[in-house]
Amino acid sequence: GQNIDQPTEMTATEGAIVQINCTYQTSGFNGLFWYQQHAGEAPTFLSYNVLDGLEEKGRFSSFLSRSKGYSYLLLKELQMKDSASYLCAVRGDNTNAGKSTFGDGTTLTVKP
């Protein structure tokens, strides 16, 4: 089966850095995705990791350790608009069927 754990809520201050962790136990591994979801809207893609290490994309970075079943999303220079839910999603099957299993999401609140 698939199990993905993320903190339920986090709070941070505008301009600061925040790290959102995700741990997973899955049958097989074919990539980990981070999505941002504002309330009432669709998830939007942020990052993709399939190999160990850090992927940097502007203010957002994502790290993966496959041996530890662990990833984090790092958000720098936080802005008020970054208040949203951040979803960790794992493709746990060694197939190309494309199915992703999502975590419950971490609701980030950015305060002035």
Added chain:
Amino acid sequence: EPEVTQTPSHQVTQMGQEVILRCVPISNHLYFYWYRQILGQKVEFLVSFYNNEISEKSEIFDDQFSVERPDGSNFTLKIRSTKLEDSAMYFCASSIWGNTEAFFGQGTRLTVV
């Protein structure tokens, strides 16, 4: 920028009625998906579709659900006899390949009364 489009944005239906949710995936994408999100809960995988057939489906995707690509652009999800618990936001998504990121449409909010 290409995007996944879904219609309608909101659909209200009576329990037991059939509904069809429509999606136009990004044109050069080969993999199509339906996900659902019950209010306040996580995004759940329903089905993936590739090369005109279902490639994978979840336990949620029972005999009441079906998908179809009736032409070269549309991708539909049909719920044959809706139940109250089918009320959710239904997201269509597409990706170029099965191991690349999926792009989501804005969703159809289905309310079953």
